[in-house]
Amino acid sequence: MSDLVPKPKPRPAPESLPYWQAAREHRLALPKCEDCQKSWFPPSRTCPHCLSTKFSFENVSGKGKIFSFVTFHRVYRPAFTADVPYVVALIELDEGPRLLSNIMGVTHDQVKCEMRVEVVFDDYDEDISIPKFKLV
């Protein structure tokens, strides 16, 4: 028996499937409303700004800033034992929407609000790539 516990694999819902398909191709794509032209995250069946059901997924820059973050110092899931301490950050994309992710390639004490970041893709397996961020 392995000591290594696998990290949980994201399971796309019907609303988020285009997001995950784009991520697999290393593109960050968010729903964009055809009526009010705004983007949002997480994906949903209606635009949260105007309740329109007319939207499509469009690529975004993948660039933004750290709006806020927390550092996890405790192990809440065994799969993340080797990562502690790790940062979970709220990334504000240049296009406006905010999403939760991890900051890669730095230690937790190097992370500060307002730092510029860009998306990178963590290939979980042949089906799933997880959008994460690195400092720029």
Ligand SMILES: [Zn+2]
């Ligand atoms: Zn809208």
